[in-house]
Amino acid sequence: MLDIDIKLQRAEFQLSIATTIGAGVTAVFGASGSGKTSLLKSIAGLVTVQGDISFMGETWHSDLQQMPAYRRPIGMLFQDDRLFAHLNVLGNLNFALSRASNRTLEKIVSLESVVDTFDLATLLERSIGNLSGGERRRVAMARTLLTQPQLLLLDEPLSGLDEARKREVLPYLYALSNEFQIPTLYVSHQLEEVTQLCQNMLVIADGNLCFHGSTHAGVNHVEAQLNDLMSTDLSFLTGNVIGKEETYHLTLLSVAGQMVQIPQSQYRDLQPGDQVTLNLKPSDVALASDRPKGISIRNVLHGVIEDITTTQSFADVTLAIGTQTLRSRITLAACKELKLVPGMTAYALLKSSSLG
Amino acid sequence: MELTAIWLTLKLASITTLILLFLGTPLAWWLAHSTSKLRPAVEAVTAMPLVMPPTVIGFYLLLLFSPENPFGQFWLQITGNTLTFSFSGLVVASLIYSLPFMVQPLMNTFAQVGKGPIEVAYTLGAKPWDAFANVILPLSLRGYITASVLTFAHTIGEFGVVLMVGGNIPGETRLVSIAIYEEVETLNYAQAHLLSGILVAFSFLVLLLVYSTNRRAAMRVL
Incomplete structure (x- = not known):
C-alpha cells in the first residue's frame, strides 16, 4: 500500500x-x-x-x-x-x-x-x-x-x-x-x-x-x-478474546490455552478473536507452588520456571507460559520458602487491577 | 506653500511602504527560515542602512543614478528621465534606506510564527499562496502593522539621503525635512517651528502606536 x-x-x-x-x-x-x-x-x-x-x-x-x-x-x-x-x-x-x-x-x-x-x-x-x-x-x-x-x-x-x-x-x-x-x-x-x-x-x-x-x-x-538496559521491564502476554462476561463487565481471554479475565476496556469494544496484549509489571505478578484456593485473585496461569536471578532481597523469576514469557518479582525469602527452582511448574497470580 | 512639501512627503512614504511590503515579505521570509550559508551575509546587507551615515548611502546612490552609470543609463532609456533630482529617484532611494525597517520586524514575526502553521496548512490541502494568505498573514498581522508604521515614519524622517540625491525642487523633491532645513538657513524660524512641531508630534504618535500594539517587535529595531 x-x-x-x-x-x-x-x-x-x-x-x-x-x-x-x-x-x-x-x-x-x-x-x-x-x-x-x-x-x-x-x-x-x-x-x-x-x-x-x-x-x-x-x-x-x-x-x-x-x-x-x-x-x-x-x-x-x-x-x-x-x-x-x-x-x-x-x-x-x-x-x-x-x-x-x-x-x-x-x-x-x-x-x-x-x-x-x-x-x-x-x-x-x-x-x-x-x-x-x-x-x-x-x-x-x-x-x-x-x-x-x-x-x-x-x-x-x-x-x-x-x-x-x-x-x-x-x-x-x-x-x-x-x-x-x-x-x-x-x-x-x-x-x-x-x-x-x-x-x-x-x-x-x-x-x-x-x-x-x-x-x-x-x-x-x-x-x-x-x-539489557532496564531492570523494571514489563512482560507482554498476548491472548485472544474468547468471550464476554456481562454481569461483572469482564472480557475473557485465552492466553496459551489458559483463561484470563480482564476488566472490559473503556475505549475498545473487543470482539471474540481480537488479539490483546497485556503489559505486566513483574511486581504485579505473584507466584505459588500449588494452585491456590480461596483468594481474590482470579487469574492464575501455570508455567514452567525458566530462570531465577536473585538480588539481596528479591528474586526475578522468568516463567514460560506456552511460548510466551512472564516475569515475576518476589522476595528472596518467598522464593526460598516455596523452593522454586528452574524446571519446576509454578502458578503465576495476576492482579486484575493491573490488567486494565 | 509648505502644504506641497507635506503632501509630497506623505506620497513618498506611502509609495515606499507599499512597495516595501511586497519586496520585504519574501526577503524577510527567506531570512527567517533559510538555512543557507548566505543568510548571515544577506541579513547584514539588509541591515546596513541602519548603521551607515545617510550621506554615504546618498553618495553611492548619486553615482548609481548618474546617466554615466549602466543603471542610470538604463533608467534614462526606458523612462526618458534621470533618477537624480527626481521623485522617482527619491522612491528608489527610500526603498533602500527604509528596507531594514520593513524587513527586520517582518523577519522577527515570521521567525516567531515559525514553520509549524504553514506545514499544517500544506497537510490540510492548502496551496502555498492560500497557506500564506490565510494562515501566515493573519498570524503575522501585528508584525505587518509594526513594519509598515516604522517604514512609513522612517521615510518621512529621512534627510541626508534625500538631500544628496534629490536636492530641493518644490513639488518634485522638496520634502518636509528639506523644507525645514531651508527655512532655518534663511532664518525663517516661524515656518521651521511649525513644520518641526508637526514632525515631532507625528513621530511621537507613531511610536506610541507601535509600542502600544507590539512592544517587542519594535524594540528589536529601535
Whole structure:
C-alpha cells in the first residue's frame, strides 16, 4: 500500500528506510531522535528526501518528480496539535474541509460525523486559546480527518498530556485510528500505547529500520533489546478474546490455552478473536507452588520456571507460559520458602487491577 | 506653500511602504527560515542602512543614478528621465534606506510564527499562496502593522539621503525635512517651528502606536 525506499541526511543521523506498510495501524517505534518524525515528514512531503515513496501505486516522490505536500491525501496529526490560533474551532475544521477537494474528489468524512465522534458540538464557537489540552487534541484529530485522508500520520498524539488527559484522549484516538478504517502510521516511544493501539510495528534506531512485523513480535524484539538496559521491564502476554462476561463487565481471554479475565476496556469494544496484549509489571505478578484456593485473585496461569536471578532481597523469576514469557518479582525469602527452582511448574497470580 | 512639501512627503512614504511590503515579505521570509550559508551575509546587507551615515548611502546612490552609470543609463532609456533630482529617484532611494525597517520586524514575526502553521496548512490541502494568505498573514498581522508604521515614519524622517540625491525642487523633491532645513538657513524660524512641531508630534504618535500594539517587535529595531 505505502512503499517507501528513502534516504535523508540529518545533522545527527542518516535516515535510511525501505519497507512496505499495509492496512491497519502500524506503530513507528523508537527512541527520541531516532528519525521517527523525519520519516513521517518525508511521507507527508514536508522535507526533501532522496528515494521513492508511492502510495497505492501512485508516485508521491521519486528523484524525478515530487507531488507537493498539499496534494498528498494524508492526514497528519502533529505532536503539538498546531491549531490555527486566528480561527475558532469551527474555522479550523472548515479550513480542512474546504480544501479537501485539492486532493480527493469524494468526501467520506462529514463535519457532522467528526463533531459527533469527537464530541465537539459545544466547542465549535470557542476560540483556540480557550480550549483545554485534551480538547485541543480532539479538535486536531477532527481537523485531520476532514481532509479526507487515505493515510493517517500520527506523530506522538499523546505526548505532553498528563495521565488524566491521556485517559480522556485515548478513546478518541482509538476511534480516529480504527473507526474510520484508514491506514495509519502511529509514531510513539511508549510501548504501552503501541500495544493498545497498533497491530503492526516498525522499530527504528538511529535512522535505520530494525524490525517490521506484528506488534506482538515487535514488542518481544524491543523487549529483548531493553532487557539489557532496564531492570523494571514489563512482560507482554498476548491472548485472544474468547468471550464476554456481562454481569461483572469482564472480557475473557485465552492466553496459551489458559483463561484470563480482564476488566472490559473503556475505549475498545473487543470482539471474540481480537488479539490483546497485556503489559505486566513483574511486581504485579505473584507466584505459588500449588494452585491456590480461596483468594481474590482470579487469574492464575501455570508455567514452567525458566530462570531465577536473585538480588539481596528479591528474586526475578522468568516463567514460560506456552511460548510466551512472564516475569515475576518476589522476595528472596518467598522464593526460598516455596523452593522454586528452574524446571519446576509454578502458578503465576495476576492482579486484575493491573490488567486494565 | 509648505502644504506641497507635506503632501509630497506623505506620497513618498506611502509609495515606499507599499512597495516595501511586497519586496520585504519574501526577503524577510527567506531570512527567517533559510538555512543557507548566505543568510548571515544577506541579513547584514539588509541591515546596513541602519548603521551607515545617510550621506554615504546618498553618495553611492548619486553615482548609481548618474546617466554615466549602466543603471542610470538604463533608467534614462526606458523612462526618458534621470533618477537624480527626481521623485522617482527619491522612491528608489527610500526603498533602500527604509528596507531594514520593513524587513527586520517582518523577519522577527515570521521567525516567531515559525514553520509549524504553514506545514499544517500544506497537510490540510492548502496551496502555498492560500497557506500564506490565510494562515501566515493573519498570524503575522501585528508584525505587518509594526513594519509598515516604522517604514512609513522612517521615510518621512529621512534627510541626508534625500538631500544628496534629490536636492530641493518644490513639488518634485522638496520634502518636509528639506523644507525645514531651508527655512532655518534663511532664518525663517516661524515656518521651521511649525513644520518641526508637526514632525515631532507625528513621530511621537507613531511610536506610541507601535509600542502600544507590539512592544517587542519594535524594540528589536529601535
